[in-house]
Amino acid sequence: xxxxxxxxxxxxxxxxxxxxxxxxxxxxxxxxxxxxxxxxxxxxxxxxxxxxxxxxxxxxxxxxxxxxxxxxxxxxxxxxxxxxxxxxxxxxxxxxxxxxxxxxxxxxxxxxxxxxxxxxxxxxxxxxxxxxxxxxxxxxxxxxxxxxxxxxxxxxxxxxxxxxxxxxxxxxxxxxxxxxxxxxxxxxxxxxxxxxxxxxxxxxxxxxxxxxxxxxxxxxxxxxxxxxxxxxxxxxxxxxxxxxxxxxxxxxxxxxxxxxxxxxxxxxxxxxxxxxxxxxxxxxxxxxxxxxxxxxxxxxxxxxxxxxxxxxxxxxxxxxxxxxxxx
Numbered sequence: 259x260x261x262x263x264x265x266x267x268x269x270x271x272x273x274x275x276x277x278x279x280x281x282x283x284x285x286x287x288x289x290x291x292x293x294x295x296x297x298x299x300x301x302x303x304x305x306x307x308x309x310x311x312x313x314x315x316x317x318x319x320x321x322x323x324x325x326x327x328x329x330x331x332x333x334x335x336x337x338x339x340x341x342x343x344x345x346x347x348x349x350x351x352x353x354x355x356x357x358x359x360x361x362x363x364x365x366x367x368x369x370x371x372x373x374x375x376x377x378x379x380x381x382x383x384x385x386x387x388x389x390x391x392x393x394x395x396x397x398x399x400x401x402x403x404x405x406x407x408x409x410x411x412x413x414x415x416x417x418x419x420x421x422x423x424x425x426x427x428x429x430x431x432x433x434x435x436x437x438x439x440x441x442x443x444x445x446x447x448x449x450x451x452x453x454x455x456x457x458x459x460x461x462x463x464x465x466x467x468x469x470x471x472x473x474x475x476x477x478x479x480x481x482x483x484x485x486x487x488x489x490x491x492x493x494x495x496x497x498x499x500x501x502x503x504x505x506x507x508x509x510x511x512x513x514x515x516x517x518x519x520x521x522x523x524x525x526x527x528x529x530x531x532x533x534x535x536x537x538x539x540x541x542x543x544x545x546x547x548x549x550x551x552x553x554x555x556x557x558x559x560x561x562x563x564x565x566x567x568x569x570x571x572x573x574x575x576x577x578x579x580x581x582x583x584x585x
Contacts, residue, residue, distance in 0.1 A: 259292040262438060263400035265339065267302045268316035272323045273460035274535070275445035275453035277542075278503055283404060283440050285328040293334035294398050294567060297321060300339050300346075301391070304384045321560055323463050326545035337563040339394065344571035348578065349386075349393040352419055355426060356389050360418060364388050365411055392416040395435050397571045402438035410437050429581040431574075446499035448477050461535070463542060470539065474532050479524045480517065486524075492517040497528055504534040 264284060266276070287293055297320050302313045317338060324336055339345055362385070395403055395416050403413055413435065420432040444452060447459030454460065461473055477497050480490035492498040492514040501510050509530055516522025549556050579585060 259290075260401040261398060262287055262291040262293045262402045262404060263296075263395050263398050263435070264293075264404050265296040265298040265301075265394060266320060267298045268313050268320045269302045269306060270316060270455035271319050271462045271464055273445075273453055273455065273462045274539075275447075275460065277323075277327060277463060277538075278445055279442045280404075281323065281327040281329075283442070284324075284334075287404065287438075288330060288334040291402065294400065294570075295324060295329060295334055295336050296394070296567070297338045298394065301387065304381070304387055307381075307383070319464060321556065322546050322549050323542075325549055325556070325559065326463075326542045331559045331563060335563045335566050336560060337567040338560065341564045342397075342568050342571050344397055344568070344575045345390070345393050347575060348397050349390045351578065351582070352393055352396075352423065353386060353389045355422055356419055360415055361385050361388060364415055388412075388415045389419070392419045396420055396432045397574045398567070399433055399570075399574060400435050401433070403435050404438040404440045406442045407439060410439075413437050427581040431577045431581055443503060445503065446496045448473055448496065450478060450496040463539070464546070467536065467539075467543075470535060471532060474528050474535065475525065477528065479527075483517075483520075483524060487520050489520045490517045495524075495527075497524070497531055500535075501527075501531055504531060504538060506534075509534070 264280075266272075266280065272281075284293065284295055297317050299313050299317050302316070303310060306313055321336070321338075325331075329336060366387075392415065396419070403416075405413055417434040420434045423432050424430055447453035447457055448461070449457070449459045451457055451459060461470055465473070474497075478495075479497055480492070480494040482488060482494070483490035495517065498513065498517070501513055505513070513522060513527045513530060517527065
């Protein structure tokens with residue numbers, strides 16, 4: 259089976275946007291590919307370097323959600339980046355051959371420098387983030403990386419680094435990974451913007467039922483509907499955008515028509531959404547609880563994944579050291 263590699267940063271608790279935008283896709287891929295999924299805890303230090311201790315808590319939450327969402331350790335390899343020291347070794351070697359200009363033109367670097375004003379991110383770690391990311395992918399010689407169409411340019415630097423390495427050392431040890439194009443639905447947050455940890459407008463996977471209910475029932479809707487009898491436009495309502503993802507076609511038509519004709523109230527509309535959200539979240543909550551109540555089982559699964567990933571990483575580093583002839 260061809261290998262797929264993907265990871266997530268433990269920079270906060272996962273929300274339903276992460277579930278439908280990435281995790282659900284990972285679950286589907288594990289039946290078709292040799293999938294390696296990891297917690298990118300070293301990457302989280304680029305923006306959480308002042309409070310590194312919180313990364314441990316977020317890492318555990320991420321692992322719980324990986325498994326609760328349906329990742330099967332019998333079908334895929336789940337591990338933590340920092341436990342495979344070969345990632346750091348390959349990162350150092352690749353950093354020696356990566357031109358500075360390549361890093362400065364990475365779209366994410368420019369975007370985040372503009373977005374993040376409250377934190378000094380003018381560090382080598384932040385600038386060199388794409389090199390570590392390239393090492394994460396190349397050390398497993400992955401054939402594919404699942405990305406959305408807008409993320410393809412971010413993968414291109416990994417392909418360039420692999421190409422340069424192979425050219426310099428006259429080898430084909432590091433294959434150029436290809437994008438596995440995936441549709442990632444945009445999940446609207448509680449305030450109408452994109453759901454994001456940084457906007458604090460998310461429904462988190464570890465939110466208890468009463469918190470999810472409160473968040474949904476207090477969501478903003480179409481501001482034209484000042485009274486129950488006022489007709490509205492469902493397209494203007496963040497609640498309707500979540501219906502598009504979690505509700506059936508029939509329910510979607512029902513709430514849209516009800517909104518336009520004022521035959522349904524906003525609370526009634528939200529109750530339908532809640533029912534469908536709970537249908538998705540309740541099995542996940544149950545699996546999270548089972549794993550939380552059995553930390554030894556969780557540790558066993560992750561340790562097995564780390565050992566398997568380490569063997570592949572060590573094989574790659576033996577090949578890399580061999581073609582470089584340095585030690």
